[in-house]
Amino acid sequence: MQFNSYIFVLFFLPVTICGYFILNRVNYKVGDVFLLIMSAWFYGAGGIASLLLLGCSICGNYAISWILTKIETKKILLAIGILLNVILLFYFKYFNFAILNINKYANTDFVQKEIILPLGISFFTFQQIAYLVDSYRGETEKNTFGDYLLYVMFFPKLLMGPLVSQRELIPQFRDTSKRKMNPRNLISGIQMFGAGLFKKVLLADTFAATVSWGFNDISACTSIDFFLIMLAYTFQIYFDFSGYSDMAIGIATMLNIELPMNFDSPYKALSIRDFWKRWHISLTKFLTNYLYIPLGGNRKGIMRTYINVMIVFAVSGLWHGANWTFVLWGLLHGAANVGERLLDKQYSKVPSAVRWFITFMIVNVLWLLFRANSVTEWGMILKQMFSFSDMKISNGLLDTFILEEFRVIFTLLHVTYANTLVNAVPMITMFVLGFAICLLFENNYRREKKINSVSAVLTAIVMTWCVVSLGNESVFIYNNF
Amino acid sequence: MVQTKKWLKMYVILQTSFLFAIAILVIVLDPYLHFHKPLDGFYYTLDNQRSQNDGILKRYEYDAVIAGSSMVENFKTTEVDEVFEVNSIKVPYAGGSYKEINDSIELAIEQSSDLKLVIRCLDMSRFYDDKDAMRTEMGDYPEYLYNNNPFDDVEYVFNKDVILRRCMRMLVDRMTGREGGVTSFDEYSNWMEDAEGVFGKESVLKEHDAYSEPLDIHHLSDEERTIIEENIRQNVTDTAKNNPDIDFYYYISPYSIVWWGDVYQEGNLEKQLEAERLIIELMLECDNIKVYSFNNFIEITTDLDNYMDEAHYGEWINSEILINMKDGIGLLTEDNYLDYLEEEKEFYGTYDYNSLF
16 A cells, blocks of 8 residues: 555554554553554555465564574574575565676676565565664564564555664653644644655656656757756655655554654755665665664775775665666765765865765666666766757647646736747746755654744645545557557 | 633634535535536536546436547437437547447436447547456546445545536636536547648548558467457347347448558458458347448448548548448448458558559
């Protein structure tokens, strides 16, 4: 199930919130079971097979973590546990990618399998690896199987995070004061959810249309088109992912559960290291605690620090997807991180506006790699972009920004589309809005959720606007036959 | 009252009110005719086949239906009504598969107890459709409009495009004095205006190189035979057999000579004729299917001024087809269908396609 769907917003969410607090009045265990059932339904809506796989993964991991709390010689078992998780992830996410590359470089003819990727597998795998390590460290002895189920399956964070440690989450489920509906949290959660849904449905999906248009026919794009597409993707991925995180955090807040901040205005960053303290913070924390520090972190000399950094970014890149584009994206971010460490003294003297621009440009260019279908495609796009050969903006690109809302405004103002400048107004508006939200305002997590009539009216308007934006007219593209 | 409780109360009331108001707007105006017949005083624009055909089939009173792909889009129901003395509607599905089109006919039969006539074009280009094929690569079907589940109608009721593009338009039209009504079926999906100036040799032969002789001659394989038979039985003949009181006027799409040239060049002429034979024979099993073909009306198929591309003919051909069908011209029977196929083979197998350029 997706947060941005009719069934979730109009049915699942209200039923879960009401049901949770009503059933908690009966019994806290009943409240737990209800939350687990709803989480199972949420995940199972994507396919029973995936739910069964999740179930097996949970049982297997819990068994290993339980044994880890009981035995003395733990390292081997921990290694086995982590390995099994990695093998599962490898099979579903990377098997075909591996076959493709083996065939390419070893001239073999292995057949790829039809494998359906279970939703959220990257996330629930990492969640459970973290739990195994915590068990190894003796931190999970008091946790029951019920606690573990809630920890893994808690639906707001199940599909796309934020990744949260068991020591942050499980005590909250045990805290009985949180089992009573808290109006402040409900209000804060509703506002957070509404803001996240707005980012996803109205901003991210609009920029996504532009990016799709561009990648649909790269040969037709001009240099300026590519520049705008690159910028559009930068906004798309931020509003999509941070919007999702906002919704996750908002839902959890309504249930009195605090999830950690995942995005802290990343496009305000003045350096790549700063960027990674603001982007997908929970992943950075996970990789720091469970990979970087066990590798030695920065405690084994400069060279080893740089190597550790590169390893972490390579793993991060690969975790994002089964394509060399993701690996290279990770490595280049790693290289930028190392570069900044080497040039720290000089870089800190550069004016902040320039540092912002350099960082923003690096992030933009690397997002393009993240989005591209291949490294070669990325290279082609960059070449075309920086050739400055064609400085016209394609009408097709401008059209992708003309939302129904803009059409209505134009109609009311009796404005026609004959003028390219008029056509560009929606695009300019969206980009200005994108920059303003990312750079000028406080982010949703930090922003104070006001409790007054204005915010009630605004929230109702925004939520309504988002709900009707979930659906659009079915359009059939027919080319003669 | 505590401020938080006041906020929550205000929010819940406002939220439900906004959604309720929008729902009422869409349900009352109902631009897709999903809930009820068109209201007096509002103008309903029909221009979205997959979203509106279902409503048309369920809300209108009719005893005849014109079904098919873009091949039938230019039919005028006023002409059909005059020629056949019926009260017809038109529900085309551009690019539609045999299943999609037959499903619309089945729905018409279910909805109209008076149904006595179905006019349909059978696209030659879709002979090999899997019996259950739907054109999912062309767009997303609004399934929520087709089923009886009222809950998934939220996707229609809370739909920005429906609200802004259609409902708002209907309200503005009413306020500015536009007379109520519905797009006429003559105009619905008619693409003659878009094709103005496009008919003729230049358009039809665009991107066509000179024709060459086929390298291999292909025949219908057993697998293809099975596919065609399953497709035709499920999506053509079963419906006719189950409804003996309805007359089905089915005609094979009269594509242009350029299409035949492509078929010939690819070595598929024999295969095409074998497929046609199979389909005709299956349809001739049904007394109430009148099978028509104008493929041998070479004054139509060889005159490229009749076409805007290799397949799509102008509305005057649709008119001619109607008159012909009424008069039995072009009718295929047990007695003549083999001669018809022989004539096709003789003409399209020996035609000098390069003389078209």
